[in-house]
Amino acid sequence: MIQIKQLVKKYSSPQGQVMALDDVSLNILPGTIYGIIGLSGAGKSTLVRCLNLLEKPSSGQIIVAGQELTALSSKELRKARQNIGMIFQHFYLLQSRTVSENIAFPLEIAGVPKTEISMRVKELLNLVGLEEKATAYPGQLSGGQKQRVGIARALATKPQVLLCDEATSALDPQTTLSILNLLRDINQKLGLTIVMITHEMKVVKEICTHVAVIHAAHIVENGPVESVFIKPQSDIARQFVSTVFPNDLPADLLKELATHRDSEIVRIQFLGTRASDPIITDLLRTCEVRANILYGSIDHLRSTLFGTLTLELQGSPEQLKEAQHYLTSRDLKVEVIKREL
Numbered sequence: 001m002i003q004i005k006q007l008v009k010k011y012s013s014p015q016g017q018v019m020a021l022d023d024v025s026l027n028i029l030p031g032t033i034y035g036i037i038g039l040s041g042a043g044k045s046t047l048v049r050c051l052n053l054l055e056k057p058s059s060g061q062i063i064v065a066g067q068e069l070t071a072l073s074s075k076e077l078r079k080a081r082q083n084i085g086m087i088f089q090h091f092y093l094l095q096s097r098t099v100s101e102n103i104a105f106p107l108e109i110a111g112v113p114k115t116e117i118s119m120r121v122k123e124l125l126n127l128v129g130l131e132e133k134a135t136a137y138p139g140q141l142s143g144g145q146k147q148r149v150g151i152a153r154a155l156a157t158k159p160q161v162l163l164c165d166e167a168t169s170a171l172d173p174q175t176t177l178s179i180l181n182l183l184r185d186i187n188q189k190l191g192l193t194i195v196m197i198t199h200e201m202k203v204v205k206e207i208c209t210h211v212a213v214i215h216a217a218h219i220v221e222n223g224p225v226e227s228v229f230i231k232p233q234s235d236i237a238r239q240f241v242s243t244v245f246p247n248d249l250p251a252d253l254l255k256e257l258a259t260h261r262d263s264e265i266v267r268i269q270f271l272g273t274r275a276s277d278p279i280i281t282d283l284l285r286t287c288e289v290r291a292n293i294l295y296g297s298i299d300h301l302r303s304t305l306f307g308t309l310t311l312e313l314q315g316s317p318e319q320l321k322e323a324q325h326y327l328t329s330r331d332l333k334v335e336v337i338k339r340e341l
């Protein structure tokens, strides 16, 4: 649905040139919810603004629904943008217009007849659950309600793509969840492709099917969320994963464990149905090791269970090797944690 090819964006500033995006390429398939995560200044906003050409790339191509945006005239681009909705952290609603009038705005600009607008606005109010606020003004709404208006307005022209720039960053955790659930419902109902720019891994964990990690103007890794969570390749991705699945043991405990002989610490990660397997019982029955549970958690990645378990295994070197082999053969991700005094 969206292809980004060798995208480069440079800004000029009084301090010299800033490379905001350096040779970024991504392929976003139709119907996916694609998270783009990075620290402040990584280039996320620049990237999302290049996707609808709000920001003009220095070089490279942006292709949306088969149309190369970077090759269009201004008039063609205005038309193509009707296929790309966008929502923002600070909503940007028109304060002097009611909720219905805000939602109708892009349809008026597109020259849609009044009766059609009125029907479409009703549909959209229903989609985002705001029928009762049709005549309210933005100043009378909560943050979550304002973002619902933003979503309805972005979907007014029936786009195939929705870009979300930190869409939940101004909201409390409960409201964030309700907006993420709404976006997931819309993705499933309408088959809409969603690109979520965020600095929070919990947003990615809740709804994204894919994620790209952007760091210092480069995409450092990307893929299905399960792969990136289970096997992050870069330090920055590991840091993001640890913000939602913390698994560092306290330094004091690690120091104490380092004095133990004939033992090792293993971290096991499991996904989906594996999460409900009796791993420890099976391990202890099969291998003659003893296990001390140090840390465990179970959560979900979208609707898939994701668990992590840190154990101290005790036994002879042969027994420890056999235990590790056994766990790996069960299709679990197993990592031995180094201990240093």
Ligand SMILES: Nc1ncnc2c1ncn2[C@@H]1O[C@H](COP(=O)(O)OP(=O)(O)OP(=O)(O)O)[C@@H](O)[C@H]1O
Pocket: 011, 012, 013, 018, 019, 020, 038, 039, 040, 041, 042, 043, 044, 045, 046, 047, 199
């Ligand atoms: N108009 C501009 N002129 C000059 N430099 C800019 C401009 N916009 C962004 N930059 C620079 O480009 C880089 C990427 O900025 P960008 O806003 O895309 O990052 P970000 O990941 O969205 O950060 P944040 O999460 O803080 O918004 C930064 O170094 C920023 O200072």
